[in-house]
Amino acid sequence: MSDPQGQPGTPRPQIPEATVGRLPLYHRALISMHQGGNDTVSSEQLAEMAGVNAAKVRKDLSYFGTYGTRGVGYDVEALLGEIRSDLGLTSEWKCVLVGVGNLGTALISFAGFRERGFHVAAAVDVDPDKVGTRIGELVVAPQSSLETMVRDEGIAIGIISTIPAAAQEVADELGRCGVRSILNFAPTVIEAPEGVLIRNVDLASELEILAFHDQRRSSARDRRPAV
């Protein structure tokens, strides 16, 4: 390989978005390999665990440098370290959750985030009845304390689980407070504030996509109309 892993700062070889989307899969697979006590892993095995094909694994990993040994495979620990560092998981990311309803409550009490390097450090709601409620270790704060908490705690990620009608406003507010990334669960398109990256998760859409395919499969089966 010609590009050494760049002693000073970061390389910067512009990673394809499709590859970025698969990093978490590799991350998960490597964690489980590591816990299983494996020292090395081949692209074939990683592919199997991540549910993708081996050539893709190799190409994806090659964007980050040369971490494999031909004839052997990848060093699990080294590769895990590299991916963790690319994902910025060397220290914990603090998140603020806005909208402590059904979904918000589940998210706050979800242990899996912490295991993967994320921590819901604050939660706010407009509803005065919710403010002061305790969920695990976290006490729901009033909307007005958002800015202070974001700045004081160094929160970089916002999670929106309010009603859809409030989502845009909340996103704007989060942007003003200095949050740089937002994960939005409200089923509405949000215009991203300047400098803020938004990802949307819409569960109803996922079901619709399943329904679409199911629909097609069954109408394909009934090519001959029933007698």
Added chain:
Amino acid sequence: MSDPQGQPGTPRPQIPEATVGRLPLYHRALISMHQGGNDTVSSEQLAEMAGVNAAKVRKDLSYFGTYGTRGVGYDVEALLGEIRSDLGLTSEWKCVLVGVGNLGTALISFAGFRERGFHVAAAVDVDPDKVGTRIGELVVAPQSSLETMVRDEGIAIGIISTIPAAAQEVADELGRCGVRSILNFAPTVIEAPEGVLIRNVDLASELEILAFHDQRRSSARDRRPAV
């Protein structure tokens, strides 16, 4: 257009996956247009609402036939009907949820699914303490009643919100019972049973992707090392 909307059965022009993924966005946008009392909508407006570009909207819609009028736009009601029928939303889809924990509970009580044509008609859990619990109108059933419920109620979609270690087993069981589509929230790769389509939603992955981009943006900013 050369392909008439095929009087008998369905056309079958193989819709690109990327297009399928956007149908729910259009669906949502059209619902809101319709509720707002609009009769027609241009590709430009739809694009704005769905957060994509206008050419893409037109190309996507063109796979389903000719629903627009040049110089005018699309008839909201007709287009909504078409999309609803493509998504198979002419009747309600029944779902079974497996694993009534934090997340499962939030999903069951979520009204938004019903509005979009989905109904969690059954929920099961292995934990005997959970069985019999009431969530809204639904009573949690024992794992053993899964097959009967799926068959009797005509359930086509399974939702997995168990712990990751149980996900594969649950998926296999759902497959055996005749479920054809699965939405999996457990952060693990599941091998799909024969004839079953699986979609995964991994929230920690979403956060990791945000973290990756944030990481990159800030390391791009610090090109000059601090003094």
Added chain:
DNA sequence: CTCCGCTAGTGCATTCATTCACAAAGCCGG
């Protein structure tokens, strides 16, 4: 030291998706 087996890394062809840009086509005002 050499040769063999294995697996990473990658160039290339192919497939899939996006976007541009323009002709075809409906509407409306005169």
Added chain:
DNA sequence: CCGGCTTTGTGAATGAATGCACTAGCGGAG
């Protein structure tokens, strides 16, 4: 009835992602 305005539908160009198939290179056996 005609001509201008608007917006669709789509061919063709471009770009992104995938996957094959080959080469380079390491480790271990003999």
